Amino acid sequence: xxxxxxxxxxxxxxxxxxxxxxxxxxxxxxxxxxxxxxxxxxxxxxxxxxxxxxxxxxxxxxxxxxxxxxxxxxxxxxxxxxxxxxxxxxxxxxxxxxxxxxxxxxxxxxxxxxxxxxxxxxxxxxxxxxxxxxxxxxxxxxxxxxxxxxxxxxxxxxxxxxxxxxxxxxxxxxxxxxxxxxxxxxxxxxxxxxxxxxxxxxxxxxxxxxxxxxxxxxxxxxxxxxxxxxxxxxxxxxxxxxxxxxxxxxxxxxxxxxxxxxxxxxxxxx
Numbered sequence: 347x348x349x350x351x352x353x354x355x356x357x358x359x360x361x362x363x364x365x366x367x368x369x370x371x372x373x374x375x376x377x378x379x380x381x382x383x384x385x386x387x388x389x390x391x392x393x394x395x396x397x398x399x400x401x402x403x404x405x406x407x408x409x410x411x412x413x414x415x416x417x418x419x420x421x422x423x424x425x426x427x428x429x430x431x432x433x434x435x436x437x438x439x440x441x442x443x444x445x446x447x448x449x450x451x452x453x454x455x456x457x458x459x460x461x462x463x464x465x466x467x468x469x470x471x472x473x474x475x476x477x478x479x480x481x482x483x484x485x486x487x488x489x490x491x492x493x494x495x496x497x498x499x500x501x502x503x504x505x506x507x508x509x510x511x512x513x514x515x516x517x518x519x520x521x522x523x524x525x526x527x528x529x530x531x532x533x534x535x536x537x538x539x540x541x542x543x544x545x546x547x548x549x550x551x552x553x554x555x556x557x558x559x560x561x562x563x564x565x566x567x568x569x570x571x572x573x574x575x576x577x578x579x580x581x582x583x584x585x586x587x588x589x590x591x592x593x594x595x596x597x598x599x600x601x602x603x604x605x606x607x608x609x610x611x612x613x614x615x616x
Contacts, residue, residue, distance in 0.1 A: 354495030385434025402433025
């Protein structure tokens, strides 16, 4: 079973990448589980038909702490994708990361992550992993391959550096940094700089996803660009990315070499 975690700074496009990969794998015949690990619970909305977001794990458990079925947790989306959203507390109340950790615990308790149940499981995870809750897919060994979504913006790369530090810490759990996906904000973005940064961290850029109005149009329709415009350059880039990720052997991937904060800011200025 492929277990892939998509990380990145908020707003960088990681949910676009995660849902597009889920759609690619499902369209290729994989049994897919898509787990949204963001308190905003706005990942699976691109994969499930309906008027709003699906009920979250935390909401269901709050309503019935002794729930023994996954019927209210797992929701079937297009192409048979099983979708789950961790959810989180109301803004300003409680810890969002705890919701991620509790969701993964519940999925394990219910044997949802049994290797024979799915071919591919994708975790769409917010943040710089400064919180142990958001690091749960890494810390608890749920993910095997980690993709970090970046852009040409310094703070997106800073987040990637922080996430790489967490991967370095939890590498004994069997996970590996598969590489970066560059979600570009500008047609004039310095791609060479992103590739140089990836090489500095002992990884590589798996794909460049140019800014594309078709992705925004697909978002408005609550679709992935893979479904909305399957022959577009962006959709084909996601298809190639999905194939590339499957071909990565985690045991052959080097340990990331993240920079200290001072070294990172020196790199950005260079």
